[in-house]
């Protein structure tokens with residue numbers, strides 16, 4: 001134990017790169033991958049009691065289904081979702097140290113499907129870092145028995161570079177109990193000595209929960225459940241701190257991930273078949289932002305993101321936070337979720353979990369593009385529309401849906417011929433026509449439409465500008481009141497001059513309100529703007545316009561003042577619009593709705 005290389009807190013920054021690597025590889029999804037393909041019609045219940053402390057009902061029909069994985073044919077072999085750290089062929093996933101930014105290759109011997117400690121070469125550690133996990137590995141202490149006590153077959157499985165589950169030849173070899181094989185070194189002996197003999201392969205299965213720190217203090221101790229050779233030796237054991245020899249060390253704050261370290265203690269102990277699976281927690285596939293005080297208190301806004309280009313998954317959480325934190329609305333933000341992985345994937349056009357929230361919504365804000373949702377999801381939208389409740393459409397919502405003609409809700413499609421122009425034209429006021437300004441090179445200034453300058457939605461609104469281009473709007477509903485016209489600018493800066501050609505004469509409508517008759521015969525308050533990329537929301541004028549529109553839509557127009565608070569709330573790092581067609585892009589982002597809670 002004395003020769004162990006403990007990775008100290010000060011050394012840890014050198015592992016940052018591998019965290020990024022691990023994130024890129026999607027290895028750290030401790031928030032997880034719960035879900036599977038949405039069924040044609042999910043089984044379950046909708047009227048059962050709420051489960052205490054959970055957002056779900058008993059037998060909830062809409063609860064995401066656990067991801068399907070393939071168990072290994074043999075117990076102990078890696079299942080399909082395992083991250084294999086050593087498969088018996090090479091030590092590419094390991095290092096013995098770092099030189100600058102480079103890992104130094106692990107020098108231990110690899111042969112016949114196992115690795116063997118090269119005494120004196122140093123402990124080796126994984127290049128990837130991870131935290132909460134199920135860890136499997138196999139080890140064998142030297143067949144030839146030499147030394148005694150801590151000197152016989154000593155090595156160690158040192159989780160996060162700090163917490164040691166001891167490896168030792170404990171077959172007819174007395175040592176201090178908190179230092180024998182499968183002890184939590186220096187803290188707890190195993191419940192029983194389940195050791196096999198020298199040279200025999202033995203297995204570790206460890207359930208590891210990393211400690212948690214907040215404000216520099218421990219808030220949750222590390223916890224280990226350990227099986228040695230299939231025998232339980234520690235059950236939910238809380239560690240008292242990092243491993244230490246002849247003393248105890250207190251916890252010191254560190255990240256929730258770290259490398260796995262195998263100890264060189266001078267004995268030729270062998271290892272094979274090393275893998276882990278991140279522990280999964282059930283991710284709620286939408287974001288709830290509880291309302292505070294303000295005129296919106298008691299009202300529920302459901303915001304539906306899901307477009308491939310304009311980052312509505314960034315825009316709508318920010319809008320929700322403005323509505324909630326500054327004005328009291330309760331907001332639920334929905335996302336395009338890839339049901340295979342459980343992550344946000346705007347390119348996955350046929351799954352938006354959580355649309356059932358529309359049943360109790362007072363306002364729907366939609367910014368989807370060409371979605372082809374299953375019938376049971378569309379049913380919630382159809383029911384909401386027919387209730388005549390208010391709606392707000394942003395940017396691509398004019399072409400929110402693209403549903404094949406043979407499907408039940410095909411009429412919602414942007415190009416439907418019977419319900420002409422579908423949801424966009426019939427409800428929002430127009431459908432997809434064209435880019436009128438040049439996409440990506442001519443930005444847009446919002447010019448107040450003089451005739452309607454007294455409309456409450458325009459109260460306090462000025463200097464509306466966004467990097468997105470003006471959309472062609474040529475069939476705008478006759479009853480619509482245009483609030484802003486879109487002036488095409490020569491460049492991508494707010495101060496750029498307007499282009500001087502006929503495209504600005506007349507200008508296209510950029511934002512409008514109207515009250516369409518929905519298919520049930522009711523009338524609904526509707527606001528729509530063809531702006532609304534996440535990057536557009538950096539503009540305070542646009543944030544004010546949309547915030548005012550939310551007030552107006554739910555009948556709070558009397559509460560709209562010239563200076564409603566539209567300050568950014570929390571973290572907002574909008575990215576430039578554009579398609580992300582690389583199939584690896586969204587998996588690498590590994591985004592979950594909870595990531596937008598900050």
Ligand code: MG
Pocket residue numbers: 001154155156164166167263265
């Ligand atoms: Mg050891």
